[in-house]
Amino acid sequence: MQEDKLSALVKLLKPEVAAVKPSSILKFNQDISKIPGILKLTLGEPDFTTPEHIKAAGVSAIEQNDSHYTNSAGKIEVRQATANYLATKYNVHYDPASEILVTAGTTEAIFSALTTIVSKGDEVLIPTPIFPLYIPDTTVNQGVPVFMDTSANHFVLSPELLATTLKDHPRAKVLVLNYPTNPTGVTYRRKDLEALAKVLRQYNVFVLCDEIYSELTYGEPHVSMAELLPEQTILLNGVSKSHAMTGWRIGVLAAPAAIAQEIGKVHQFAITSATTVAQDAALEAFKNGLNDGQEMKQAYEKRRDYLFTALQAIGFECVKPEGAFYLFVKIPASLPQDSFKCCYELAQEAKVALIPGASFGGGGEGYVRISYAASLTDLKEAVKRLKNYLVQKS
Ligand SMILES: Cc1ncc(COP(=O)(O)O)c(C=O)c1O
Known part of the structure; x- marks a missing residue:
């Protein structure tokens, strides 16, 4: 194709898409993966495998030729099992027929919800540091992200800042x-959520509440925003983290019927329905795998405790995380305070890969994210390497 023709065609593409910057995390990950002997604590997904009974349900679905489209909102049995799961675990109540969508991961649920809500110039309030996906999903819909830096309040959004x-x-x-x-691993307690809900009730705004890590809490049990503010909440969850099923691509969205129905249109245009055999596997997870996450959670908790203590001992300060599988640690004074510079240096010199905090928005600079979705053996080796490097630098 001629160059000038191609550049004319490229100009036809939506400018909001062209403006999305390539992921800095992805580039960093590609760069450091080439380093021989690198130990990566960058992973944002469980290092466990999907429980056997769930895999068996998926295999059986294939064997039984369950390979057709389903209802766009998802198989009714899966929506029913989701409703039961959410009610049992988090005391939130949804009608499976009209208030639940089974999506292609929480990722698609975020996209469908924001596409349904956001038009040109609408603002989306985003506390930072945060998982970056919400930002392009806002801007490609011509919305404007409004960032709220939570670093001064232990990475929890305060009701004052929200107000x-x-x-x-x-x-x-x-x-x-x-x-x-x-990336911080902090969680919100009932009193934090009540204070936010009190502010939110005064406004006609939605809360897009991504509770994908709800099964991985190490202190008080998880409280869902949907329990406190059901009318305004669009609740997102899924099986990726709770059941180590990231590749199956199943998420769930729950919201009042009138809202779920509208989001369901975008969801239908985008994907028709979630993968049928993956829905069968998720059905098994929601129905018979209510406590599958417990064993993984115990392992994560042990790793968190080890890493928190070991890192503090060598000079990495951080807020003790109460959920997910990340530590967000302050860069020690002897290392570059620019988080990208620091992570490239640690990758090249100490052979340990961590994610630069600046990738997660305001308040993240000066920090690095460490994932403990890795074996205890790897975590111990990483601490040893970091310690040796810091000793060498001082
Ligand atoms: C906060 C958060 N939300 C959503 C996702 C994506 O989840 P899913 O695999 O269900 O699309 C991730 C993945 O790392 C995440 O960290």
């Missing part, structure tokens, strides 16, 4: 909340 931001941003339509939080 001022809502007052200053009358075009805000939705607050994104993710807890337990990627």
